[in-house]
Amino acid sequence: MATDLARTQRQNGFWREMLNGWMSILTEPNLDAFRAQKTRADPLKTVLGVGLLGLVLGLWALAIKPAALVTGMGTEAALVELMRMIFFAETDFFILSLLIFFIARGFGGIGSFSQQSYLLSLVIVPLGMIITAFLFVGEKLGLTLTAVLDPLSPVGVVGVVVILLALYGFLLLLFALQAAHEMKSSAVFYTLGAPFLAWGIFRVASMFIVGEENVITTQWFFIAEQWTKGTAQELLMGHLWLVAFSVSIAIVLGVTIGVFITWPARKPKLSHLSILIPLVLFLLLWAASSGLLGEGMADQIMSTAKDWSRSLKRIDNLYFGPLLEIVAAIIAKPAAVGMIIAVFIVILYALFLAGEVASDLTLYIAGIILTIPSVALFGAMIKPLGIGPFNAAFALILYAQLPILRNTYTGIKAVMPEIIEAGRGMGMTEGQLLLKVKLPMAVPVIMTGVRVSIVMLIGIASIAAYIGNDTLGRYIFEGIYRAQEKRYYAGAILVAILALAVDYFLGWLQDRLTPEGLKGRREAA
Amino acid sequence: MIKFENVTKIYPGMSSPAVDNLSFTVPTGEICTIVGPSGCGKTTAMKLVNRLIDATDGAIHVLDERDEMSNVLEMDPIQLRRSIGYIIQQIGLFPHRTILENIGTVPQLLDWDEARIRHRAEELVTMMNMPVDFLERYPHELSGGQRQRIGVARGMATDPPVMLMDEPFGAIDPINRNILQNEFLRLQQEIKKTILFVTHDIDEAIKMGDKICILNVGGLLEQYDSPANILAYPANEFVEDFVGADRALKRLNLVRVEEVMNSRPPLLQATQDVKQAVGFMTEKKIRFAYVVDAAQTLKGYVRVKDLKGKTGWVEEYLEPAATSIQLTTNLKDALSEMLVVDYANVCVVDGQNRVRGLIDTKMIHESVIESNAVAEGEEV
Structure with a gap:
């Protein structure tokens, strides 16, 4: 098995192998595609993929800064900025993955952390890069972020595409988790939903505790x-x-x-x-x-x-x-x-x-x-x-x-x-x-x-x-x-x-x- | 006693009557089955008695509690219905009331006190061979046969002298129907009610009825007589068709084995000497004989050819009897049983398996001939 894997890697080359992983996931959004990828799980690929996404995000962040700021910044400072972005991408990704891993275990998941991280990265990295690219293009066309994300604006189509991609990503994440942990689809849904729900409850509760007046709390305060x-x-x-x-x-x-x-x-x-x-x-x-x-x-x-x-x-x-x-x-x-x-x-x-x-x-x-x-x-x-x-x-x-x-x-x-x-x-x-x-x-x-x-x-x-x-x-x-x-x-x-x-x-x-x-x-x- | 006198019922807006000039009398303590094809007005005729439907013409008299004949058309329908037992198919039980409340329907209408209703209900449920704790249950918790028994108990709650039964066993499977019919016949021997029993099944009519009233479409009375006479002498072609081509066989239904069997059969004791047994059988000119023990219990049978030249006890050469027939079995079932086992004669036993007699096909044949002669004699 391991020798097989090594042979394919030698034949195709490491980067090509990674690219193939992304492609197969994006073009065949089903459980079996993820299960096939599970056998090729490799922490190195995960780390490198997420690093790549961090790089792209860093470049995008630099690109949307006002030109004067960027030119005023030395090459060294720009590199530090990029390194910071890559570092944050890595830490955020693995902290999130660890969190999901523990929740999944709670719902009866049986997969390993490295497999789960690899499958998640297969979804997040390519889709993240594509979405960033869309936002970048919109920016370069002279449109602001708010305009791009407003579905009713003339370039709203970009926003719609981004939202659709995000939903597609969510679906793929469900598949990835199910393939990684082989659990019931309802449990998969809870695993992904639980952090959101917990965050939402925490957020709303905090609104009420500090007495923050906003669209959610105001009528309750009124009552x-x-x-x-x-x-x-x-x-x-x-x-x-x-x-x-x-x-x-x-x-x-x-x-x-x-x-x-x-x-x-x-x-x-x-x-x-x-x-x-x-x-x-x-x-x-x-x-x-x-x-x-x-x-x-x-x-x-x-x-x-x-x-x-x-x-x-x-x-x-x-x-x-x-x-x-x-x-x-x-x-x-x-x-x-x-x-x-x-x-x-x-x-x-x-x-x-x-x-x-x-x-x-x-x-x-x-x-x-x-x-x-x-x-x-x-x-x-x-x-x-x-x-x-x-x-x-x-x-x-x-x-x-x-x-x-x-x-x-x-x-x-x-x-x-x-x-x-x-x-x-x-x-x-x-x-x-x-x-x-x-x-x-x-x-x-x-x-x-x-x-x-x-x-x-x-x-x-x-x-x-x-x-x-x-x-x-x-x-x-x-x-x-x-x-x-x-x-x-x-x-x-x-x-x-x-x-x-x-x-x-x-x-x-x-x-x-x-x-x-x-x-x-x-x-x- | 229920007496129909030229009773006619024409539904409003109909030109032809549903019941046409019907006259017959059901003697006290007998069951009269009303049978006929659909549309013959048999249910209508029955409902005329408790005035669920009012007759257009004629009079119906019912023997009331004071032993007086009274015309139902002159009575208050509500009082009349409360004084007549009414039993319909099991779906007629009230689903929202317990068995106790169901049985207590009429007593409650008559303002009996609760203790008396409960006492009567317990009595009836016991009479129907059901445990007393059934009273607290609801109809849906009972099986179809049990529900039907409760239906019968409900009809008998106030011990009315006259009862109307509208296809009471119609919705029950054949096996349970047979059980219920037998149970009810046994019960009737004790309670001796005057019963009008509507059915569409001629076999049920023959089995249950002391008298059968055969109606034709349009409520015409074709024949009113005892089952034996209807089978032996159908009044016309309609009745002949209706009772079926096997009416001669159906007559066998009416006679029980104990009425025709040889009640002093040649029997051997299990402890008899073989030689003595052979002598006995040769003397009686029989090829085989049934063997009983000291208590007359059936042990089996022995054949002459097996015993000849042997010594010892009869017991040692026993072969088990393949079948035996109960005293109360009717001739039709007995004949069928005998055809199955192919014995020349079969033992008739009572409930404790004690031999009470022997029956063979010849006796059955003779009984048919005899009853023909009797019926002819009556007609002359």
């Missing part, structure tokens, strides 16, 4: 500042309560409608009508009268509610304020509330009667509501409902019902007919069938709908800040109006964290609510 002031919590609770209030109404509404549209059409009963018609009439009448003479009363109710909310907030620092504000805003508008409840009662009873016949139409309309842009819906509701939580809650309820409604419908429809038939045949009434069989079996599907709704509402609730609600969206809008990046980033970060946290909690809740017997079935399937 911390808002948190100490207490504004962030207030907005967070406002956001959560708006979503929670809307979703709880949407669940009742969506599940009810979803259940209604799964059963056959019914005939109206006198007993139903004798309750519903007076109720609807009363609501409408109330709405009309309070519109005429109730504004003073409404104001009073509102101020009372606000007092409650303030005192509650003061008393035990509970974050119920936003909820009370929503309730206060709603009871302050008796006309609108009366109208809305009356209309919903009529719609619900119509769906109760129509049942399955109305299922397609209902799902279709519910879907259409979701396509209305939220800003437009908030805007359209300003006139009847004013600005503030009532308007926001109304729109959010409309948005939230679709996933819940659709999933309730699908969940119930998916219960196998044999199971329903068995229940009916054993003497369950339709109500018992619904509560004991259909709904429990549909719970996992319904809960999925609820999860989708809630996460969606957390996003839309930010936009409710546009019509004066105290939600996290306020940071976003303030940021846009004041052109303060840190504000809208902070808002976005908080909304995203909230959505993730709530979704995680709901996942846990869904698991708890799913009947035990259905869980195992899912696993078995």
Whole structure:
């Protein structure tokens, strides 16, 4: 083996052998090319190759210095400069290689240090020289380094080529490490990624520790500042309560409608009508009268509610304020509330009667509501409902019902007919069938709908800040109006964290609510 | 007792009836299987009884708890269904409820207290030869056969006098189906329910039914009779085709070995003297004889030609018997067994392998002729 190697070296010459190594790697970027090169590993070749790269870098460094400086420098000083560059190239390369070597060992690598260094140098040396040459040419053409590296500038193509070469280099390094250590490709990725990640974490942590204000830290500092002031919590609770209030109404509404549209059409009963018609009439009448003479009363109710909310907030620092504000805003508008409840009662009873016949139409309309842009819906509701939580809650309820409604419908429809038939045949009434069989079996599907709704509402609730609600969206809008990046980033970060946290909690809740017997079935399937 | 009187069902929007002028009576304590090709309305006919479907015309009477015949159409459907056991294929179990909750479905609807439901469920699970700790499991944790047993137990939870079974063993593999059928027949001998049993499988209908009701497409009753009579005297060409060309063989299904065997067979004791044995066999004019020990347990057989001129004990010349038949085996299986081993006659043994009789092909043949004669006599 050794004699073979010596013979080839004698035949080809040492430098030619080295050049062949570089060429084979650059032209055949695959694992086998590296494995073939592994047998030719030679510390001398590594040292000389890296030295060559140092020389090229040194020349480039001299070349880009202002001409006056270079000519003013003696030959001796220039040589010292070059020697320094070569020395630094060597030390940097071997320190880096040693670091990677230890990390690779940690991930189960088995190669030797000299093999690994040789394979790394095969990638770094030629690519480093080519990239340097590109930069040198760009410089000589009278372009600055920044211009060359800016992909949008006229010579941006040079920058693109450099970036592509760097990416190609990264790929080749992955191959080199895998060939040197024969480990899993994921481990190779970690080996190369670990230093970068560690450096990144260290860098970001140090930013926070020394309080350095930059593009990464500034929004976090802003959040911390808002948190100490207490504004962030207030907005967070406002956001959560708006979503929670809307979703709880949407669940009742969506599940009810979803259940209604799964059963056959019914005939109206006198007993139903004798309750519903007076109720609807009363609501409408109330709405009309309070519109005429109730504004003073409404104001009073509102101020009372606000007092409650303030005192509650003061008393035990509970974050119920936003909820009370929503309730206060709603009871302050008796006309609108009366109208809305009356209309919903009529719609619900119509769906109760129509049942399955109305299922397609209902799902279709519910879907259409979701396509209305939220800003437009908030805007359209300003006139009847004013600005503030009532308007926001109304729109959010409309948005939230679709996933819940659709999933309730699908969940119930998916219960196998044999199971329903068995229940009916054993003497369950339709109500018992619904509560004991259909709904429990549909719970996992319904809960999925609820999860989708809630996460969606957390996003839309930010936009409710546009019509004066105290939600996290306020940071976003303030940021846009004041052109303060840190504000809208902070808002976005908080909304995203909230959505993730709530979704995680709901996942846990869904698991708890799913009947035990259905869980195992899912696993078995 | 379940009594159909001129029952007709026409689905809305259909011109031809699904069940057409159906009249028959299922006597108390018997199983009536309803069988027919698809579209014959057999399931519809069954669902008319517990009013999952309401009859268009006619009346169905069911014997209620007070031993009175009442017209189901005049009863509250919910109360009616709770008083009738309803058993469908195993997929009808509620997957989200434990076995206990499944079995307790109807008792719960009837507001039994928990202790009573649990007690009854334990009783039923034991009756189905399953351990009591199954009650805490979920249906998906059980095998298909076990689920079906639970389905049967669920139908029997309140001990209803009348039960409806809709292809209960349809989704089970043939081996387990056979086991379940036998188990259920044994159970029926104890519980003596009046059962309407729907199946599409004529073999199952013959095996399970005390009476068979054969329906044709459009819900027409073609024949209602006992399995033996239907096989011996199909009422028309349709029934003849439906029961199949092998109906003569199927009749063998209906007779058990113990009914036709020779229960006083010539047997030798293992400890008998050889010469004595040869004398015995010559006297009986048989070429071989089965050998038993003192407890009547089957040991094997000996041949005359092997014993002639020998001395010693019968034991020493024993050859093991290749097969023996259980008392409750039906004639068809017995015949098949005899054709396989090619013996002139085969031992009939009980559960403890004690010899109870002998059977040969001639006895089977005679029984067929005899039953023909009996059936003819009845018809005349």
